[in-house]
Amino acid sequence: MAMKLTEIFGIDVFNESLMRERLPKDTFKALKRVMENRGEMTLEVANVVANAMKDWAIERGATHYTHWFQPLTGITAEKHDSFIEPAADGKVIMEFSGKELIKGEPDASSFPSGGLRATFEARGYTAWDCTSPAFLREDAAGVTLCIPTAFCSYTGEALDKKTPLLRSMASLSKQAVRILRLFGHGDVKRVECSVGAEQEYFLVDREKFIKRQDLIFTGRTLFGAPAPKGEELEDHYFGSIRERVAAFMKDLNEELWKLGIHAKTQHNEVAPTQHELAPIYGSVNISTDHNQLSMDTMKKVARRHGLECLLHEKPYAGLSGSGKHNNWSMVTDTGKNLLDPGKTPNENIQFLLFLSAIIKAVDDHADLLRLSASNPGNDHRLGTNEAPPAIISVFLGEQLEDVVAQLIETGEAKTAKQSGRLETGVKTLPTFSKDATDRNRTSPFAFTGNKFEFRMVGASMSIAEPNTFLNAMVAETLKEFADELEQAEDFDKAIHDLIKKTLTEHQRVIFNGNAYSKEWEEEAERRGLPNIRTFVEAIEVLVNPKSIKLFEEQGIYSAAELYSRVEINYENYSKVINIEARTMIDMVMRQYIPAVAEYMKALADSLNSVKAACPAAEVMTQEVLLREISAKLTEVRRALASLRDTVEEAKKIENASERAKFFRFSVCPKMDALRKPVDCLETMVDGRLWPVPTYGELMFEE
Ligand code: ADP
Ligand code: MG
8 A cells, every 4th residue: 555655754764753752751862962962972871772773673674783884985884783692592582782883893904994904903993873863774685774873993093984074064063153153143052064965867777787798897888889869959858757767766765755865856867868866955964874875775776677777977978977966055053044145145244254255165175176076987077068167166146246246346245136027928827036046057166045056076976075075174264264253353344354355365266157168267277276187186185285284173084084085096096997998808809899700701701692693793882891890890909909008007006196197097098099999880880780789779768
């Protein structure tokens, strides 16, 4: 029987209302204090919570529990333990202690640590993050109680993406509260960072997926000639959703709702078979967990429907790739969004101060933001005229841009442009007031009404780092502001001066035009904005003195933690490209060359038979084709040999940074060089002999 949405929402989550219901009052209160950063967790509290969690989980059919964490691989990890404890006379009882809830000890040596493990200890601990609720997951192994945790080394170094995120949230809150106090908001105890992550993805028929090694091993197609039709008719975007996909989406929504994830909007995206899912925003810690869970669930549910979900940033060359729009704002514990400008932003000094802080932070640390959205896959998007460019700029929209211009000029903004009414000229349609600002789809960091939308993040990436970095850089600026303003004798004057000075110094990062254009690239260079073109060139940014200072001063990452991440990024890049290159070599040797050879033989046989039957026949199509194909095949063979040699050379490079750069600048071009003649052969060879599904088959016969 179909259950109502309100009945299934959150049924798999040990959420606050369940805790209130199932925990003794005192325990609940104590836990709440810890969740709000006002108290320490005790074993006593943990024991009671663990017991209540276990009872609930067992009622729901759970046999196992796992600490669920987010190691530096960027995906989630878990290690399952059953609740069983031996009891007298060979029986078992189901136990789950506070100690097991608080602390786990997975083998840290199986996860990337970027050298942290070697210098310290092999031990790693997972520690319960009580700010993100535990949940149940059901799969073939049964029902498991999942406990969100942080993952640290023996000496407390963060080996995961969550710990720094939690640290950055505390830092941002602390500094924002200081600023709010200056504006007389003594009632605000905490400021939370709110995030809504829109997730793009592709779906592909699983039968076809498993015929393509490139999709299986690398998540993207390494070969493929363009189909006769791409996205040029713009008929897929917001188009009606096909039955099979609709069934997938329905199932997906239900699964997400059960996990308490507010899946809200879904629509078709620009490219054929591309879709998007957007949740309602929430506290960044939970949004991050939810985004990881959503990605997992998408993959799982897709398989149930005979589909495969591709989260790679660029599954198909020549078509739009997938990103993740990270919508970010700051909200007080009294429920006020600090990025809400109100109707007259020119009079909203507090808003303008926060706005200035963000503009300065983004300008100061544009390079870090760039890095936070970089991975091997996103190199195929950023700066290639489809996704945001690799240059960071801030879009404010007409209204705020005008306010900022007035502030820079006179230190005061007297007016704010107001929106008009939307008139369609059709009497039966309603008229309504428009937003004060139109959208700009090309900006990497755009103000969208009451939040900033960071659009560079890649579809497969965790949103933990982009938000950790954002929080850190904004907190740093707010700290500077608070230090200065707390000392000011004339607060009103000091704040006006500060806003004017900040905007004047950082206006170079504001850009409201078309960020995909060549002119902007040139203009940005004149303005001195960084344009870091590739992931490998961005990695080093993490350990420049400016970044180390930013993170160390706030206790978000230690220098050692930063160096470990540099190491991991380089390693990851080299590994990914190495796998791609090897997959290409394999496909060419074992699939494409045999298929081409078979076609050549067919042509040759045909040529010989025709010649025998009709010696007088003039120019033979088969012969011309044979010659052309043979020439292409020679190109393939040469490119293949060259790629193989280059990969071998790469392996010999010991330094991680040099190796990664070699992969980027020497191996990648060879991969492109191999792809070209193969794609060309695809358009020449008998379609019945082509060994893998083509772009057309992958996208239009879904
Ligand atoms: P679009 O595709 O036009 O960018 P969507 O409605 O698909 O817009 O997505 C907007 C996202 O922004 C949603 O996830 C939404 O919950 C989120 N969002 C809205 N307001 C805020 C806010 N104040 N802070 C953070 N995220 C927000
Ligand atoms: Mg968006």
